[in-house]
Amino acid sequence: MTVIVELLRVAHGGAVVGRSEDKVIFVTGGLPGETVAVEITQQTKRFDRGHVVEVLAPSPGRVTPPCPIADRCGGCDWQHATPELQLELKSAVVAEQLQRLAGIEWQGHVVSVGPSLGWRTRMRYAVDEEGRVGLRARRSHVVVPLPAQGCLVAAPGPEVSELAALGRGADELQVVSSADGITVLADNRLVRGPRLVHEDAAGHRFAVESDGFWQVHPRAAEVLTDAVVAGLRPSAGETALDLYCGVGLFAAPLVDAGCKVLGIEGSRSAIARARTNVPEARFIAGPMEKHLDSLPSQADIVVLDPPRKGAGASVVKRIAALGPRGIAYVACDPSALARDLATFSTVGYHPVSIEAFDLFPMTHHVECVAILGRCDPDDEK
Numbered sequence: 380m381t382v383i384v385e386l387l388r389v390a391h392g393g394a395v396v397g398r399s400e401d402k403v404i405f406v407t408g409g410l411p412g413e414t415v416a417v418e419i420t421q422q423t424k425r426f427d428r429g430h431v432v433e434v435l436a437p438s439p440g441r442v443t444p445p446c447p448i449a450d451r452c453g454g455c456d457w458q459h460a461t462p463e464l465q466l467e468l469k470s471a472v473v474a475e476q477l478q479r480l481a482g483i484e485w486q487g488h489v490v491s492v493g494p495s496l497g498w499r500t501r502m503r504y505a506v507d508e509e510g511r512v513g514l515r516a517r518r519s520h521v522v523v524p525l526p527a528q529g530c531l532v533a534a535p536g537p538e539v540s541e542l543a544a545l546g547r548g549a550d551e552l553q554v555v556s557s558a559d560g561i562t563v564l565a566d567n568r569l570v571r572g573p574r575l576v577h578e579d580a581a582g583h584r585f586a587v588e589s590d591g592f593w594q595v596h597p598r599a600a601e602v603l604t605d606a607v608v609a610g611l612r613p614s615a616g617e618t619a620l621d622l623y624c625g626v627g628l629f630a631a632p633l634v635d636a637g638c639k640v641l642g643i644e645g646s647r648s649a650i651a652r653a654r655t656n657v658p659e660a661r662f663i664a665g666p667m668e669k670h671l672d673s674l675p676s677q678a679d680i681v682v683l684d685p686p687r688k689g690a691g692a693s694v695v696k697r698i699a700a701l702g703p704r705g706i707a708y709v710a711c712d713p714s715a716l717a718r719d720l721a722t723f724s725t726v727g728y729h730p731v732s733i734e735a736f737d738l739f740p741m742t743h744h745v746e747c748v749a750i751l752g753r754c755d756p757d758d759e760k
Contacts, residue, residue, distance in 0.1 A: 380418070380419045381416055381417065381418050381419070381432060382399045382404075382416070382417055382419065382429075383399075383414065383415070383416055383417075383435070384397035384398070384399055384404060384406060384409075384414070384415055384416075384417045384429075385397060385398075385413075385414050386406060386409045386410065386411055386412065386413045386414075386415060387411060388411050388471070389411055389468045389471050389472055390405055390472070391472050391475070391476055391713065391714055391743070392405075392743055393407060393456030393457070393742070393743035394406055394407050394428075395407075395409045395410060395411055395413075397409070397415075397417070399417075399427075402426065402427060403425070403426040403427070404417060404419070404426065404427045404428070404429055405426060405427070405428050405429075406428075406429050406430065406431060407428075407429075407430045407431070407456070407517060408430045408431035408450055408459065409431045409434075410437075410438040410440060410441055410459070410460055410464070410468075411438065411468075412438050413434060413435075413436055413437055413438050413441070414434075414435045414436035415431045415432075415433065415434050415435060415436075416431070416432050416433040416434075416435060417429040417430065417431055417432065418430055418432045421518075428518075430450070431450075438460075438464075440460050440461045440463070440464030440467075441459055441460065441461075442459060442460065442461055443459075444458035444459050445458060445496065445531055446458055446526065446530075446531045447526050448523050448524075448525075448526055451516055451523045452513075452514045452515075452516065452517075452523045453514060453515050453516050453517035453518070453519070453523075454514045454530065454532065454742070455532065455741040455742055456741070456742050456743040457741055457742070457743065458741050462491065462495055462740070465495075465737070465740070465741070466488065466489045466490075466491060466737060469489040469735070469737060469743070469745045470487070470488045470489045470735065472713060472743070472745070473485060473487070473489065473713045473733075473735050473745060473747065474486075474487075476713040476714045476716075476717045477713065477716075477717045477720070477733070479717070480714060480717035480718050480721060481717040481718070481720040481721040481724070482721070482724075483717070483720065483730065483733075485733055487733060487734065487735060488735070489735040489736065489737050489745055490734070490735065490736050490737065491737050491740075492596070492598050492599075492602055492736055492737060492738060493596070493597075493598055493740075494740070495532075495740035495741055496531045496532055496740075496741075497531070497532070497533070497534055497535065498532060498534065498595075498596050498597060498740060499530075499532045499533050499534055499595050499596070500534045500555065500556040500557065500593075500595055500596070500597055501553070501554075501555050501556075501593065501595045502530065502533045502534075502536070502552075502553065502554045502555075503551065503552070503553050504525075504530075504542065504546070504551065504552040504553075504554070505522045505550070505551055505552075506522070506543075506546045506549055506550055506551065506552060507522040507524065510543055510546070510547060511524040511525075511543065512524065512525055512539060512542045512543050512546055512552060513525050514530065525539050525542075526539075527539060529542075532740070532741050532742075533554070534556040534597070535556070536554050536556060536561050537554065537561065537563065537571075542554070542563075545563050545565060545570050545571065546565050548565075549565035549566045549568075550566055551565070551566055551567075552564070552565055553567075553589070553590060555572070555576060555589045555590075557576035557577060557578055557587075557589075558576070558577045558578060558579055558584070559572065559573050559576045559577055560572055560573075562574065562576055562589040564589060564590055567590060569589075572589070573589065574588065574589050574590075575587070575588060575589065576588075576589050578593055578600065580600035580601050580604060580628060580631075581600070581601065581604040581605075581608075581628070581631055581632045581635075582631075582632075582635070583631045583632075583656065583657075585626050585627065585628065585631075585652070585656045586626070586652050586655060586656055587626050587652060588648055588649075588652065591625075591626065591646065591648060591649055591652070592625050592626075592646070592649065593625075593626070594628075594738070595738075595739075596738040596739065598738075599736075599738045599746065600628055602736055602738070603628075603629075603709055603736075603746065603748060604628060604629060604631075604632050606707075606734055606736075606748040607629055607632075607682055607707040607709065607748060608632050608633075608636070610705070610707050610732060610748065610750035611680045611682070611705045611707050611750065612705075613632075613633050613636035613637075613638050613680055614636060614637065614638075615636065615637025615638070616637060616638075616639075617636075617637075617638045617639070617679035617680060618638065618639050618641075618675060618677065618678045618679050618680075619633045619638035619639065619640045619641075619678065619679065619680045619681070619682070620640075620641055620642075620643075620674065620675075620678050620680075620681045620682065620698075620701075620703075621633065621640055621641070621642040621643075621660070621682045621684075622642070622643050622667060622681065622682065622683050622684070622685075622690075622694075622698070623643070623644060623645075623667060623683065623684045623685050623686065623690075624642030624643060624644045624649075624650075624653060624662065624682075624684070625644055625646075625649050625653070625684070626649050626652040626653050626656055627642060627652070627653035627656040627657040627660065627662070629682040629684065629707075629709075630642045630653065630657045630660045630662075631656065631657050633660075633680075633682070634657055634659045634660055638679075638680070640657070640659070640660035640661070641660070641661050641662070641663070641674075641675065642657075642660055642661070642662045642663070643662070643663045643664075643665070643667055643670050643673070643674075644662070644663075644664060645664070645665060645666050645667065646664070647664045650662045650663070650664035651664075667685075667690070667694055668691070668693060668694065671693065671694065671697045674697065674698075674701060675701070676701070677701055677702060678698075678701040678702075678703045679703055679704055679705075680703055680704065680705045680706070680707070681698055681701070681703045681705075681706045681707070682706075682707045682709070683698065683706060683707065683708045683709065684708075684709040685710075685715070685719075687711055687712045687715060688712075688715055689710070689712070689715030689716065689718055689719045690708075690719050691719070692722050695719050695722040695723055695726070696722070696726055699723065699726035699727060699728055700726075704752065704753075705750060705751065705752050706723075706728060706750070706751040706752070707748060707749070707750055707751075708720070708747075708748070708749040708750075708751060709746070709747075709748050710746070710747045710748075710749065711744065711745075711746055712744075713735075713745060713747060716747050716749060720749065720751075723751055727753055728751045728752065728753060729751060729752070729753075729754050730749045730750065730751050731750050731751065731752050731754055732749070732750045733747060733748070733749045733750075734747065734748045734749075735747045735748075736748075
């Protein structure tokens with residue numbers, strides 16, 4: 380079924396909201412202000428989903444996507460928008476999520492940190508039954524084969540034909556670009572390069588498992604550590620917590636500032652690396668929720684970098700009970716950030732600043748850093 384829709388506003392998740400016969404439609408491939416023909420792909424009682432099949436009245440911010448499979452691949456959301464409009468759309472999403480879920484009126488803007496193409500240093504490709512390497516379509520397991528030029532947001536790596544040869548017989552390929560060169564894993568089996576790689580940030584070199592977690596944008600680690608350190612202003616002798624610490628990215632500059640640091644992370648392999656990356660800190664391996672009793676009775680500053688779902692009420696309340704003077708919350712999902720900020724507000728902590736960075740150009744994802752303290756709610760911004 381195809382309907383004509385006037386698109387109204389951007390929604391979280393890379394879609395634009397429209398209405399047809401008083402029913403909300405979440406539309407991909409469109410831009411606010413456009414009139415488009417939409418093919419309905421999913422119908423529910425409350426809303427429908429669809430994608431643009433024809434643009435009848437385009438937005439001034441519409442451009443031709445640089446990638447020929449952008450309308451089918453699930454990797455990118457906004458290749459049809461100018462870089463400037465992409466930042467506006469993401470800023471609107473952050474503001475809407477903070478206002479709706481936390482009652483915070485945010486007047487900030489998402490900041491660009493580099494080019495829109497050739498930035499993603501960690502790629503996960505699927506291999507279809509015919510041996511073609513690609514990316515999965517949006518909300519689907521269908522593999523969309525890569526075009527001849529490969530994925531345009533990926534950092535330089537093997538050509539498509541070489542990827543196909545490396546992935547022969549596998550279901551999945553991981554390609555990692557690091558300070559050590561290119562690593563390729565086929566179904567987690569090493570086929571090229573080192574399994575242990577190194578990344579540079581905050582004046583340190585970090586050892587990371589090639590299939591472990593590290594920020595995918597080459598400037599992300601530096602941008603985020605700078606924002607955290609500038610916001611918290613750590614000083615010698617303070618007790619600092621680095622929660623969901625990974626391989627010790629934030630623990631390192633906190634140690635450099637003279638803090639006594641405790642880090643907690645669910646991945647045992649990441650903690651093993653953290654202990655060698657930042658030997659001056661103490662680390663605990665295990666789920667955050669199960670180690671709340673391992674936290675000290677007091678902390679001066681806390682860095683919180685939870686997974687996409689957020690930290691959750693129990694973690695938030697336990698952190699607040701420690702009475703830190705400052706908390707840095709690093710978030711890869713604005714809705715999770717907003718939900719946790721709403722919980723923080725119930726226990727006396729409010730954001731004194733919220734910054735947002737475009738560390739995932741062409742996609743709907745955005746990274747935020749909120750600095751919280753015991754302050755008057757009127758200081759929120």
